[in-house]
Amino acid sequence: MLEILGTIGFDYRVAIANLVSFLIIYFILKKWVFGPMKKIIDDRRSMIQQGIDKAQQSETELLVAQQQAEEALKQARAEANGIVASAKETADDQLAHAKKKAQEEADAIVAKADVQIEKNKTQMEKELFEKTAGLVAMGVQKILEEDVDTKRNAEVSKRALELLKNQ
Amino acid sequence: MNFFSIQRDIPGIDPVFLFDVAGFPIAASTVMIFLIIVLFVVLAVVVRKTFTTIPTRFQTVMEFLYVGMVDMLDEVTNDKKRSEVIFPVIGAMFIYLLVANLLGLVPGLSEIMVNGNQLFQTPTGDFNTTFGLALGSIIVINLISIKEWGIIAYLEKFFKFRDVIKGFKKSIGEGSISLVDLFVGVLDIVGEIAKVISLSIRLFANMYAGQILMIILLGAFAYILPGVWYGMNIFVGALQAMVFAVLVAAYYMLAIKPAEEAGTQE
Numbered sequence: 270m271l272e273i274l275g276t277i278g279f280d281y282r283v284a285i286a287n288l289v290s291f292l293i294i295y296f297i298l299k300k301w302v303f304g305p306m307k308k309i310i311d312d313r314r315s316m317i318q319q320g321i322d323k324a325q326q327s328e329t330e331l332l333v334a335q336q337q338a339e340e341a342l343k344q345a346r347a348e349a350n351g352i353v354a355s356a357k358e359t360a361d362d363q364l365a366h367a368k369k370k371a372q373e374e375a376d377a378i379v380a381k382a383d384v385q386i387e388k389n390k391t392q393m394e395k396e397l398f399e400k401t402a403g404l405v406a407m408g409v410q411k412i413l414e415e416d417v418d419t420k421r422n423a424e425v426s427k428r429a430l431e432l433l434k435n436q
Numbered sequence: 437m438n439f440f441s442i443q444r445d446i447p448g449i450d451p452v453f454l455f456d457v458a459g460f461p462i463a464a465s466t467v468m469i470f471l472i473i474v475l476f477v478v479l480a481v482v483v484r485k486t487f488t489t490i491p492t493r494f495q496t497v498m499e500f501l502y503v504g505m506v507d508m509l510d511e512v513t514n515d516k517k518r519s520e521v522i523f524p525v526i527g528a529m530f531i532y533l534l535v536a537n538l539l540g541l542v543p544g545l546s547e548i549m550v551n552g553n554q555l556f557q558t559p560t561g562d563f564n565t566t567f568g569l570a571l572g573s574i575i576v577i578n579l580i581s582i583k584e585w586g587i588i589a590y591l592e593k594f595f596k597f598r599d600v601i602k603g604f605k606k607s608i609g610e611g612s613i614s615l616v617d618l619f620v621g622v623l624d625i626v627g628e629i630a631k632v633i634s635l636s637i638r639l640f641a642n643m644y645a646g647q648i649l650m651i652i653l654l655g656a657f658a659y660i661l662p663g664v665w666y667g668m669n670i671f672v673g674a675l676q677a678m679v680f681a682v683l684v685a686a687y688y689m690l691a692i693k694p695a696e697e698a699g700t701q702e
Contacts, residue, residue, distance in 0.1 A: 277563045277640070278450040283463045287559060288568035290469040294476055294532050299524040301480030305487060306502050313489050 398430070405429040442654040447647065451562050452553045464557035465565050471556060472535055505530060508678070512685045522688055525576070529569070530681035536560050537643060537673030541666065560643040560676070563636065570635035573684045574628060581691035596621040631687060635680060642676050 271279065406426040451463040487495050505527050509519045539545065540558025548555040559565040582590045592598060596618045604611030646669045653662045 274563075274567070276449075277637075278448075279567060280451055280461075280463075280564055282461055283451045283466065283562065283564035284568035284571070286460070286462070286466045287469055287562070287565040288572045290466060290473065291529075291532060291569055291572070293473055294469075295525065295528040297473070297476045297480055298528040298531060302476070302483050303502070303524055303527060305483050306499065309487055309489060309491075310499060310503070316489065 398433070401433065402426050402430045405433070440658055441656060442658045444651050444654065446651055447554070447557070447561070449563070449644070451564055452557055454550055454553060454555065463562060463564070464554050465559040465562035468536070468539065468556040468559050469565070472532065472539065472559070475535065502527075508682070509685055512682055513689055518689070518692070522685060525573075526681050526685050526688075529573070529684060530677050533560060533569075533639070533677035533680055534674055536565070537677055538670060540643070540647070541669055541673070558643055558647065560639050561647050563640045563644075566636040566640040566680075567632070569680075570632045570639075573635070574632050574687065577684070577688050577691045578628065580688065584692045594621045594625050635683060639676050639680050642672060646672055 403426070406422060406429060409425055409429065410422070451465060453461045453463055454467060455462055482494075483498070486492065487498075491499060506519065506523060509523055509526055510516060513519045513522070536559040539556075540561060545556050546554055546558075578590075585593075596614065600611065600614045600618050603614030646665075650662060650665055650669065653665050
């Protein structure tokens with residue numbers, strides 16, 4: 270076998286030397302070339318993966334935040350609607366109350382005015398009656414052209430008043 | 437003086453010994469391997485000093501080659517964990533053979549002479565380099581196989597006595613068939629030796645023949661024609677490096693337990 274291999278230049282010493290040399294190359298490449306390159310590639314892949322994960326996480330967080338915002342907006346809108354409704358109700362109440370009060374006040378003023386009017390009317394009626402009675406007495410005196418004394422004047426006036434009253 | 441041809445001696449098939457170190461002969465192919473070691477040391481320094489997470493152009497090219505090799509190995513093994521385990525060996529083998537094959541094509545390198553001999557000889561143009569590498573690979577693969585299966589199961593792959601006994605216990609017919617299996621098992625030992633021979637001779641013959649053809653072509657016509665062959669040699673050099681590495685990976689996969697049995701497949 271060795272003889273056959275010898276025909277194509279086999280020499281175990283060179284074979285061993287070259288194999289050992291390859292082992293040195295293997296050691297150098299494994300330790301200082303493949304190792305660092307694998308680490309760098311793995312680190313980069315890990316960085317990219319982290320970036321993708323972060324982006325996905327951010328996307329998820331954004332969606333959650335959007336949902337929360339929408340929910341908060343919805344809640345705020347509901348609260349605002351409640352507040353508006355409540356304010357409207359209060360305003361209506363206050364308006365009704367004010368209207369009622371105003372009506373009462375107006376009624377009171379009207380009543381007071383009525384009393385005053387009645388009072389004035391009575392006063393005016395009294396004054397009118399007295400003046401009318403005087404005028405009647407003067408008229409009667411003129412008509413009768415008789416000289417009546419004060420006592421008689423008073424009687425006539427009284428009678429005239431009674432007549433007026435009866436009429 | 438002929439301007440249209442370059443006459444050179446066709447190199448012999450035997451290794452060219454240049455000098456002795458402590459009684460150990462150093463061949464021209466070994467000197468070339470030393471040069472390759474220096475190149476790889478420089479590469480290692482560059483990788484350690486300049487390679488960062490944000491790559492330069494050179495780093496991008498190197499990483500492209502690295503990832504390409506890993507992917508190629510993944511296709512052979514079809515098992516990422518196995519690929520990670522054997523990548524340093526297969527990757528180192530591929531790069532070493534690629535550089536060794538291509539370095540021999542660098543103009544002027546083969547013209548450096550020492551005592552009338554070439555100082556640098558393409559390592560793969562020396563049978564000892566390819567043989568040493570192939571033998572080392574097959575030995576390591578068999579050691580891994582022993583570790584994986586256990587020594588008894590490993591030996592049973594070659595000596596199937598248990599199958600013969602089982603066969604004869606069942607029937608004479610099955611026993612006779614199992615004798616064939618026993619013979620085939622013994623043939624597998626020859627197969628292991630054949631792997632070493634085929635791996636080493638395939639690479640050596642391709643590279644050596646390439647060199648000889650180049651010298652013949654240069655001797656016939658120094659222009660254009662050798663250039664075409666030069667380009668072809670670059671292709672053949674890369675292809676042979678890949679074939680060698682892929683075959684070793686394939687032999688490794690044949691020697692170990694299947695992925696589903698070992699529970700490693702991803």
